[in-house]
Amino acid sequence: MSTNFILCEGVTDQILISYYLIHQSGWTYFKLNHSKKNINIARINDSAIEWYSRGDNYLGIWSVGGNNFSKQLETIIERCSLENNSIKKL
Secondary structure, three states: OEEEEEEEOOHHHHHHHHHHHHHHHOOEEOOOOOOOOOOHHHHOOOOOEEEEEEOOEEEEEEEOOOOOOHHHHHHHHHHHHHOOOOOOOO
16 A cells, blocks of 8 residues: 655646546545545545545545645655655655
């Protein structure tokens, strides 16, 4: 199982990326249940994240509202360290 993020500038980018992933790569929209224990990193509470699943893999597409991704990266890194998860790629 893996949890991944794509950080993008705005909602339009988020929609275009999700459309491609759904129609070309087999991802499906996933309504995140924050009580679900197997997606620990996904407990980042931000309504700008749309979640998708493919098998046992989860992907959050995060519309950050601009081109400065540092706040969202800090949130992901902090959440990983709190839950003893590691970041494998950036």
